């Protein structure tokens with residue numbers, strides 16, 4: 001076993017039917033962490049708890065929604081001087097292709113999320129929180145509603161929670177099918193009852209978010225990690241996993257592996273161990289070829305390491321042994337993102353795989369910014385043309401140039417989310433794209449349809 | 451007849467109004483309540499919601515059309531969403547879509563003449579490790595095979611509970627929306 005003696009925290013009790021009740025959660029020591037934190041007084045000047053913010057900083061918890069931003073630091077950026085109400089928006093939009101972890105937490109461990117929410121709200125001095133849950137998640141939504149109803153009945157939400165004198169209200173908010181509502185400002189627009197249009201940053205939500213008030217936006221998994229941090233102490237939590245890549249991570253492994261699934265473990269694991277040992281190897285006895293390490297918008301890795309260089313200029317010849325943590329992947333010019341690992345074996349046609357992705361991002365562009373709206377459309381047309389065997393010489397240069405012009409010129413990062421995979425696919429698997437353009441067909445027997 | 455919330459939906463609607471600092475913020479949940487009551491969102495119900503929330507009907511319509519997952523009046527009784535984003539596509543989503551097309555005798559985007567089924571392509575449904583996946587109304591169907599698709603369609607056609615429901619917990623007693631919360635904490639604020 002790669003990770004010895006590690007007991008899952010978030011997924012403790014996952015997949016056990018009926019395990020989601022308040023009674024069961026409390027039997028396992030649930031809500032002790034929230035009780036402890038709610039007994040801490042807030043600083044009257046700022047109405048927050050600086051010591052708890054420090055504690056979260058010390059734990060090295062990074063946001064699990066995709067950006068990996070340090071949670072304690074985010075909380076310290078909240079405009080505590082503002083006289084306006086503060087809000088919490090919990091991100092359970094979970095729409096980045098490959099990602100499917102929040103759903104399991106909300107279904108099987110909803111009280112851990114509610115406890116995390118309480119800890120965050122008290123620490124940052126927030127009275128009203130919303131859980132933005134994607135519209136397709138009906139069962140998940142109902143589970144959360146039921147768990148919150150239990151919490152209200154028990155007095156764990158509502159007025160004077162645990163005798164703290166403070167009020168905490170949390171409302172589940174249902175989306176209705178739009179990927180862009182996972183982007184934090186798009187989420188807030190949708191929460192306010194509008195189209196899910198992202199907004200220009202700055203101001204960041206921590207300063208001016210929902211209803212133009214300071215708003216903390218955190219992912220479900222991020223918040224669900226808090227009870228564990230309080231229970232074991234930030235110091236101990238920060239020691240799980242490699243330095244500065246602390247705590248347990250949930251890897252969502254999909255695609256061509258024998259045992260796809262959700263695996264919670266510290267970030268010591270290498271890609272090869274994750275695939276070969278944890279997930280039972282590549283399906284059909286084939287070899288791995290390309291792996292997206294962190295959700296479909298992150299640059300793909302080429303398992304044999306050919307075709308590109310690491311940020312230090314060296315050839316990466318052994319990408320398969322890369323360690324699956326934030327910093328290591330960043331050094332390899334990709335990102336851990338939401339830790340959604342999408343595995344493609346040697347018989348995968350990379351042109352068709354990329355076409356699937358650009359189609360997705362074009363479909364999900366909200367259309368506000370020209371480079372994203374038009375650029376993603378062009379990319380879909382261009383890759384589609386190659387895919388249909390009508391590619392022309394020079395198409396690859398055009399692709400790279402269009403993608404290159406999309407980054408950094410738009411309101412939100414969706415434009416980068418399509419530009420990054422295009423750049424990585426075309427650069428790292430160039431010979432496959434060239435072959436497709438030249439011969440009008442894939443060098444792989446069975447390209448993905450759709 | 452003009453649309454109006456029934457007692458249950460009215461209760462939830464009033465409760466939701468307590469929970470947000472603005473009326474407009476109740477819009478998305480309110481459209482869900484409409485859907486819960488009559489099975490779809492249409493012009494009269496949008497006008498009703500607009501009136502109740504002091505919003506312009508055109509604004510409500512603009513918001514409604516931004517989102518793909520609300521049920522339209524033209525949708526069949528069973529809306530079948532077949533995911534075809536990369537993880538599902540790698541595991542044969544194409545064959546699943548073909549199987550649905552074959553057994554439903556429908557093309558993508560079409561609704562059957564008897565109004566029973568609508569077939570749509572979905573982007574990632576957020577259940578990628580149990581691919582390929584389809585959603586039918588509220589339920590997820592995971593790790594699909596063409597054979598499973600055949601069984602599911604047959605059962606639905608016969609008005610039976612479909613087999614191969616998600617491995618996860620199913621909805622006992624159906625969707626209750628915000629009802630349990632409104633009951634647990636009637637004062638709202």
Ligand SMILES: Cc1cc2nc3c(=O)[nH]c(=O)nc-3n(C[C@H](O)[C@H](O)[C@H](O)COP(=O)(O)O)c2cc1C
Pocket residue numbers: 062063064065066067068069071074091092093094095096179180181182183184185217218219220222223412413414417
């Ligand atoms: C296009 C786009 C889509 C996103 N989708 C999600 C999502 O589905 N879920 C999520 O938690 N974060 C998503 N994010 C990240 C959020 O913007 C934000 O960083 C996150 O919710 C912050 O929470 P964290 O710090 O706890 O990770 C997305 C970002 C972008 C740019």
Ligand code: SF4
Pocket residue numbers: 180197198364365366367368369370372373410411412413414415
């Ligand atoms: S980058 Fe794309 S998705 Fe983001 S705001 Fe602009 S058009 Fe919308």
Ligand code: FES
Pocket residue numbers: 097098099533534535536537538539573574575576577578581583
């Ligand atoms: S790709 Fe089909 S559920 Fe995510």
